[in-house]
Amino acid sequence: MDGVIARDAPFLQREGLSALIDALGADSGQVRLVGGIVRDTLIGIDAADIDLATRHHPEDVLHLLGRAGIKAVPTGIAHGTITAVLPSGPVEVTTLRRDVATDGRHAVVAFTDDWREDAARRDFTMNALYADPLSGEVIDYFGGLGDLAAGRVRFIGDPLQRIGEDHLRILRYFRFHARFGDTPDQEALAACTVRANDLMALSRERIATEVLKLVVARHAPRVIALMVERGIFRPVLPEIGDDAARRLAALAEREAAAAVSPDALRRLCSLIPKDPAVLEHVGARLKLSKAERRRMVSSGENIDLRGPEILAYRIGTALAVDRLLLSDRPIEEVVRAAAFHAPTLPLSGGAFVTRGIDKGPDVARLLKQVEEAWIAEGFPQAGRVEQLADAAVDQLRSSRNA
Incomplete structure (x- = not known):
């Protein structure tokens, strides 16, 4: 060079x-x-x-x-x-x-x-x-x-001593190996394995920062597999199990196929079992923000199988893309969700008041009923929404006259 x-x-x-x-x-x-x-x-x-x-x-x-x-x-x-x-x-x-x-x-x-x-x-x-x-x-x-x-990431001096000086160097070693490395330096790998428990002394914020950088590195799936094999995560993130690297690799392939940029938090979610409670627990332990923890929990929840547009309308485009990428749903659904721009229901509560419904709970229930029908029909235009509103009012009056 x-x-x-x-x-x-x-x-x-x-x-x-x-x-x-x-x-x-x-x-x-x-x-x-x-x-x-x-x-x-x-x-x-x-x-x-x-x-x-x-x-x-x-x-x-x-x-x-x-x-x-x-x-x-x-x-x-x-x-x-x-x-x-x-x-x-x-x-x-x-x-x-x-x-x-x-x-x-x-x-x-x-x-x-x-x-x-x-x-x-x-x-x-x-x-x-x-x-x-x-x-x-x-x-x-x-x-x-x-x-x-x-392509060799090598410590300066004795790796065991250098890790003793700064325990974060364990995670930094694997992050740099995922970014620049080819064959792991055996002395470095052995030292990181022996001293993995040192990670317990670090703040969880520092651990989160390094892991989030690691998962978007070029060779992240291969290196995550190596870390799992060597028990690196066990002291601080035991939820990252034997299947984590395969799931990360699958996500990376799906991101590429859908032309969606790699995302560190989404990739972290792929390493964790798809269980909202577990995802929340990991996010809390890593001291992630409330918004990041909500996103992690969402990634483990069920997909609305009525279509990606409905899912995106319900939970937002970004969360829908996360959930679909982390599933086995067709890539075309990811693309559709990513391209979706949520429309606004062309109806307000005042439309029911003008139809003779008193302000209060009935208006709220009718508005929700019409919105559900509008979603189910694929977000039709205002004319159809007016018809749905008329039908909802007629149904309410019929039920009361029965």
């Missing part, structure tokens, strides 16, 4: 970036591109975020950016991170660091001016790639270029 970032790389053309790297002393080697922006650019992926590493201390970064007229926000100054707000979007600038103490969830850091020391605290070799922002030369301290070319 060529260890150079092309000077015409699209991200380098972002407005304000040149001024930022100049302000931070690119000409004297004080700043480098780092991490995902280097990794992804080397393999031809457009990276959304740009991260810079610098020898300057955070207070000096604030001073340098202020002097250059660049807005700077101390988003994580205690850990060395300043966000530079450019016309083309934010860029994170982080001072080189080394770990002083770790407890599996948090790290105490100290600043350094040693690039290799900063690289050594990063998780995987492919994430510890730096690049000179002027020449594009890639600096690789731990063989990340070779691992990236081979």
